[in-house]
Amino acid sequence: MDRELLADLLGALARGECTVDDALARLRAWPFEDLGFARVDHHRGLRNGFGEVVFGEGKTAEQVIAIARRLVEASGSVLVTRLEADAAGALAAAVPGITYHPLARLAWYRERPPVPLGTGPALVLSAGTADLPVAEEAALSAEFLGARVERLHDVGVAGIHRLLAERERLWDAAVLVVVAGMEGALPSVVGGLVARPVIAVPTSVGYGASLHGLAALLAMLNSCAAGVTVVNVDNGFGAAAAAARILGQGSA
Numbered sequence: 166m167d168r169e170l171l172a173d174l175l176g177a178l179a180r181g182e183c184t185v186d187d188a189l190a191r192l193r194a195w196p197f198e199d200l201g202f203a204r205v206d207h208h209r210g211l212r213n214g215f216g217e218v219v220f221g222e223g224k225t226a227e228q229v230i231a232i233a234r235r236l237v238e239a240s241g242s243v244l245v246t247r248l249e250a251d252a253a254g255a256l257a258a259a260v261p262g263i264t265y266h267p268l269a270r271l272a273w274y275r276e277r278p279p280v281p282l283g284t285g286p287a288l289v290l291s292a293g294t295a296d297l298p299v300a301e302e303a304a305l306s307a308e309f310l311g312a313r314v315e316r317l318h319d320v321g322v323a324g325i326h327r328l329l330a331e332r333e334r335l336w337d338a339a340v341l342v343v344v345a346g347m348e349g350a351l352p353s354v355v356g357g358l359v360a361r362p363v364i365a366v367p368t369s370v371g372y373g374a375s376l377h378g379l380a381a382l383l384a385m386l387n388s389c390a391a392g393v394t395v396v397n398v399d400n401g402f403g404a405a406a407a408a409a410r411i412l413g414q415g416s417a
Contacts, residue, residue: 221248226255241276269301279311283412285339287312292321292345295370300344302401310409322350342404346370349381356390364404365395
């Protein structure tokens with residue numbers, strides 16, 4: 166349950182449109198609900214602005230379905246990351262209305278649009294086409310959380326003129342999520358061109374010495390562009406959550 170849903174419930178109670186027993190029934194699983202294999206956090210949206218997100222990897226389809234159902238029943242929305250196609254098919258059959266994005270391995274359901282975050286866009290940049298799965302996880306997650314998202318793909322430093330040709334879009338963005346594998350140089354370049362927050366996302370894309378993203382992660386942590394924030398390897402959702410918090414400052 167998020168702030169908006171709780172406010173609606175309290176307003177209905179104050180207006181006499183629901184009884185105390187009805188309100189208590191709505192809140193019976195608050196702040197969390199024990200399913201045995203998971204404790205679903207229905208209070209998270211009220212605490213930090215967006216509800217619990219289901220990490221699909223490592224869970225059975227049955228576990229994902231059970232958690233997603235309870236979140237939808239309680240809040241009218243759910244976001245599932247790192248969800249493979251077979252589990253997504255089972256989830257869609259169990260929870261009608263689920264939308265699955267195979268490139269990002271992400272599924273979501275919403276009964277109503279999110280509260281918009283900020284006025285400026287979050288710009289998601291990817292260095293290469295191979296980085297698109299992580300970039301789309303970031304972009305779609307940010308959209309689910311209420312951000313207005315723009316995308317700028319295949320602008321890596323091997324052809325830096327492609328990035329410089331889009332510098333007006335860089336300057337217009339409120340926050341930039343920069344996704345890159347290989348040597349992870351793109352966030353440093355972007356960080357040297359803009360005065361907005363830059364969130365760097367290393368990916369596991371690259372040849373042997375990239376060490377499954379460790380090389381890009383270390384390069385970003387050692388960026389010469391001051392103020393670049395770095396999330397974990399392939400963590401598109403984490404970057405989206407950080408961008409949402411930046412865009413949502415002052416709206417809590």
